[in-house]
Amino acid sequence: MALGVLATKVGMTQIFVQDGERLPVTVLKVQPNCVVAKRSVDRDGYNALQLGSGAVRSKLVSKPRAGQFARAKVQPTRHLQEFRVTQKQLESYEVGASIGVELFADTQSVDVSAMSKGKGFAGVMKRHGFAGFPATHGTHESFRGGGSIGQREFPGKVFKGKRMAGHMGNERATTLNLRVAKLLQEEDALCVVGSVPGAKGALVRLMPSKRTPRALAHLGEAVQVKAKNPMKASKSGGAGKK
Numbered sequence: 001m002a003l004g005v006l007a008t009k010v011g012m013t014q015i016f017v018q019d020g021e022r023l024p025v026t027v028l029k030v031q032p033n034c035v036v037a038k039r040s041v042d043r044d045g046y047n048a049l050q051l052g053s054g055a056v057r058s059k060l061v062s063k064p065r066a067g068q069f070a071r072a073k074v075q076p077t078r079h080l081q082e083f084r085v086t087q088k089q090l091e092s093y094e095v096g097a098s099i100g101v102e103l104f105a106d107t108q109s110v111d112v113s114a115m116s117k118g119k120g121f122a123g124v125m126k127r128h129g130f131a132g133f134p135a136t137h138g139t140h141e142s143f144r145g146g147g148s149i150g151q152r153e154f155p156g157k158v159f160k161g162k163r164m165a166g167h168m169g170n171e172r173a174t175t176l177n178l179r180v181a182k183l184l185q186e187e188d189a190l191c192v193v194g195s196v197p198g199a200k201g202a203l204v205r206l207m208p209s210k211r212t213p214r215a216l217a218h219l220g221e222a223v224q225v226k227a228k229n230p231m232k233a234s235k236s237g238g239a240g241k242k
Helices: 062-073 087-092 124-128 231-236
Strands: 005-016 022-029 035-040 047-056 077-084 109-115 120-122 167-168 174-184 189-193 203-208
Touching: 005 047, 005 189, 022 174, 035 077, 047 087, 109 167, 109 189, 120 231, 124 167
Parallel strands: none
Antiparallel strands: 005 022, 005 203, 022 189, 035 047, 047 077, 109 174, 109 203, 120 167, 174 189
């Protein structure tokens, strides 16, 4: 359980660190999130904060949702999501409070969740990385197919989960433990190093990571990760080097 915020993926850029090295980063815009509702164990069975993000015109909000915003006495928002929190975090925020990028002031790594880019209907080579068939030695018509999927009389069916062609992307994806390279307090933005799912302008769910931050070269605040196995001491020694 950790409190996070809703952000927008702006795109990629580059920053220059202290030693002059260029570092590619992804910029996440963190517009102020408003606390719309609180969930408690006594009433709902769990502790959570419902956060709203993104301005929207009142005429585009459904009547049930408009009534919810009216009861909370907050401006309507385009997005609403819940974050499971501890009892202490629940008591720290009241309905109508604003949560912004300052939440990550002391955070070194974050977990990012978003809807991945939709790729449409894809074959097995693109979707699963199949090698395909040889271009010679009798292969004809089908060069990018997946091969046979049938069974014998027993079991006489195709097992569930068989890797085949189908819809690719447009599903919830999460990238864990992305290092925070820079916090832009005035711009309400966060620069992270690593792959962020989703297209430009996508809604991103941003949470502080519970994992040990990865050591990266060229970042002064990099955390050196030591190997647990003493026989692999070379890993700990070169964790922050390339």
